Amino acid sequence: MDFQTLLILAQDAVTNSAIYALLALSLILVFGVTRVIFVAQGEFVSYGALTLASLQMGVMPGTVWLLLMLAGIAAVMETFRLLTSGAGQELPRSLATVLVPPLVIAGLVKVCTPLHLPLGWQVLLTMLIVMPMGPLLYRVAFRPLADATVLVLLIAAVAVHFVLVGLGLLFFGAEGVRTPPFSDAQFQFGFLSVSGQSLWVYVASSVFIALLAWFFNKTLYGKALRAVAFNRNGARLVGISPHLAGTFSFALASAIGCLSGVLIGPVTTLYYDSGFLIGLKGFVGAIVGGMASYPLAAFGALIVGFSESFSSFWLSGYKDVVVFTMIIPVLLWRSLSTVHYEEEE
Amino acid sequence: MSERLLTVNDLNVRYGKVEALYGASLSVDRGTIVSVIGPNGAGKSTLLNAVMGVLPSRGIIEFCGNNMGNVSIERRVAQGLCLVPETRELFSQMSVEDNLELGAFTRYRRGDKGIRATLDSVFKLFPRLEQRRSQMAGSLSGGERQMLALGRALMCQPTLLMLDEPSLGLAPLIVKEILNNISSLRSTGVSILLIEQNARAALQISDYGYVLENGEIALEGPSRELANNPRVIESYLGIGGVEAKIEC
Numbered sequence: 001m002d003f004q005t006l007l008i009l010a011q012d013a014v015t016n017s018a019i020y021a022l023l024a025l026s027l028i029l030v031f032g033v034t035r036v037i038f039v040a041q042g043e044f045v046s047y048g049a050l051t052l053a054s055l056q057m058g059v060m061p062g063t064v065w066l067l068l069m070l071a072g073i074a075a076v077m078e079t080f081r082l083l084t085s086g087a088g089q090e091l092p093r094s095l096a097t098v099l100v101p102p103l104v105i106a107g108l109v110k111v112c113t114p115l116h117l118p119l120g121w122q123v124l125l126t127m128l129i130v131m132p133m134g135p136l137l138y139r140v141a142f143r144p145l146a147d148a149t150v151l152v153l154l155i156a157a158v159a160v161h162f163v164l165v166g167l168g169l170l171f172f173g174a175e176g177v178r179t180p181p182f183s184d185a186q187f188q189f190g191f192l193s194v195s196g197q198s199l200w201v202y203v204a205s206s207v208f209i210a211l212l213a214w215f216f217n218k219t220l221y222g223k224a225l226r227a228v229a230f231n232r233n234g235a236r237l238v239g240i241s242p243h244l245a246g247t248f249s250f251a252l253a254s255a256i257g258c259l260s261g262v263l264i265g266p267v268t269t270l271y272y273d274s275g276f277l278i279g280l281k282g283f284v285g286a287i288v289g290g291m292a293s294y295p296l297a298a299f300g301a302l303i304v305g306f307s308e309s310f311s312s313f314w315l316s317g318y319k320d321v322v323v324f325t326m327i328i329p330v331l332l333w334r335s336l337s338t339v340h341y342e343e344e345e
Numbered sequence: 346m347s348e349r350l351l352t353v354n355d356l357n358v359r360y361g362k363v364e365a366l367y368g369a370s371l372s373v374d375r376g377t378i379v380s381v382i383g384p385n386g387a388g389k390s391t392l393l394n395a396v397m398g399v400l401p402s403r404g405i406i407e408f409c410g411n412n413m414g415n416v417s418i419e420r421r422v423a424q425g426l427c428l429v430p431e432t433r434e435l436f437s438q439m440s441v442e443d444n445l446e447l448g449a450f451t452r453y454r455r456g457d458k459g460i461r462a463t464l465d466s467v468f469k470l471f472p473r474l475e476q477r478r479s480q481m482a483g484s485l486s487g488g489e490r491q492m493l494a495l496g497r498a499l500m501c502q503p504t505l506l507m508l509d510e511p512s513l514g515l516a517p518l519i520v521k522e523i524l525n526n527i528s529s530l531r532s533t534g535v536s537i538l539l540i541e542q543n544a545r546a547a548l549q550i551s552d553y554g555y556v557l558e559n560g561e562i563a564l565e566g567p568s569r570e571l572a573n574n575p576r577v578i579e580s581y582l583g584i585g586g587v588e589a590k591i592e593c
């Protein structure tokens with residue numbers, strides 16, 4: 001392998017790692033806060049890219065219908081819950097929070113789709129469509145199971161994954177899409193030639209990770225989410241609602257997934273079911289971080305990105321095998337080296 | 346006649362088939378300290394956890410005139426009911442300051458502007474917490490943890506503060522300090538429902554007391570009278586017990 005190839009592979013690795021790191025972070029967050037191993041996270045990646053592609057073609061994306069459907073189900077569930085618990089007076093407010101934003105977004109999309117807005121606005125619309133799905137999915141599929149075991153929650157997550165993939169096929173068909181790049185520029189740094197889109201991926205994901213770090217370390221809402229992940233009972237005793245925290249963490253998950261899809265849409269062809277594998281690679285990164293440490297997970301994502309990129313050069317047919325086999329030594333090493341701390345006192 | 350803050354009427358709590366509390370009734374008036382004493386396993390922690398909503402219960406719990414029956418823990422906190430449980434439930438991987446800030450979470454959501462001032466007053470009450478403000482809560486000593494748990498609860502400016510054995514596992518000198526801190530809280534207007542193994546000290550700093558035995562309220566009365574009750578003296582005040590010097 002010559003130096004040039006090495007650089008290209010490394011560049012590829014870093015691009016992918018950035019995305020895997022984002023996904024790993026949100027998997028860890030969702031797991032910490034809700035104990036859900038959210039295997040359906042990757043579906044937001046495909047939804048993001050495919051929704052943007054539909055908007056580009058001036059077609060109303062099918063995800064809008066999913067959004068409305070989820071809002072409808074959530075509204076029915078919320079009505080049922082409030083009426084049976086004798087809190088009927090909260091119903092109007094609760095229904096408004098569940099129904100109004102999706103309806104407004106759907107209306108906005110209907111108006112904007114034929115206008116062929118500039119790319120930036122279409123990305124914003126895409127985020128508006130996909131991001132609310134996280135909290136709604138939490139409301140519909142996971143909140144009713146809040147006290148269930150991790151295994152039951154995982155089974156629910158797998159079910160959600162299959163439903164979302166099926167709906168993806170229904171909405172977008174089996175065709176793959178490649179969205180137009182944010183920038184056509186090529187930058188030359190010495191030997192290294194970097195595409196404008198790769199640069200977008202680095203910058204956007206770095207900015208997003210920095211924002212997350214700021215959010216979790218400096219804002220009280222961020223600290224509250226961490227507090228729930230560390231100690232659920234303690235968090236309730238200071239008045240942090242686990243449902244509120246769950247809603248927040250799922251909102252971040254869908255936002256991160258969608259952003260990742262939008263960012264890699266121009267560099268990879270994405271199909272309705274591509275998200276799963278991408279999400280799973282983020283998951284490998286998260287496992288390296290023990291599902292708890294954000295910096296370790298980011299490091300894990302780098303390992304995943306590099307081994308994927310270099311194995312695609314030497315053993316292209318086996319690159320996924322190589323990546324997923326990596327879990328085994330990592331798990332072995334972690335199970336041998338991890339000190340098992342007692343729960344809170 | 347002072348205002349009723351908490352009324353608990355005929356409260357029953359069971360763990361599976363085991364009944365841990367039956368027909369317990371008690372009340373706390375605004376601005377008072379009420380103590381509940383009793384032997385290990387009497388159901389004292391169970392009582393506080395049920396009032397907080399951590400444990401499901403049958404019976405009536407009224408706080409500030411509102412029935413707490415269907416109210417979630419978070420809402421109770423937002424209404425000014427605050428519990429420092431026996432297990433403390435600190436966020437041990439977070440700093441002392443973060444723990445304290447999170448104590449004010451419900452106030453922050455309401456847009457309360459006085460949180461800084463409360464933080465300063467907690468630091469004034471527990472200067473040791475200020476020295477350790479950026480240290481992880483998990484690395485604190487037992488006494489400091491207890492101060493942090495108390496401080497975190499004070500950050501939400503509770504109307505009624507419920508303390509489950511605040512002196513548990515602490516050295517006698519620190520017990521004194523903590524109990525002094527608690528009795529000095531009286532001047533801030535917070536009411537306290539205090540559970541203590543250390544009956545003598547508890548009766549010294551409280552206005553009214555209950556004796557809980559085997560899940561039932563066995564005795565009640567003004568603390569001074571309870572402290573002179575022969576039965577209480579025999580069972581709870583006989584030996585040991587740290588004298589708490591009250592300085593206010």
Ligand SMILES: Nc1ncnc2c1ncn2[C@@H]1O[C@H](COP(=O)(O)OP(=O)(O)O)[C@@H](O)[C@H]1O
Pocket residue numbers: 360363365383384385386387388389390391392
């Ligand atoms: N989680 C539990 N499951 C079953 N029984 C419990 C549980 N917690 C407490 N108990 C029982 O309930 C009774 C009261 O316990 P507790 O309220 O902790 O007493 P205290 O705080 O007065 O020492 C005890 O008999 C104890 O064994």
Ligand SMILES: [Mg+2]
Pocket residue numbers: 389390391431510
């Ligand atoms: Mg106890």
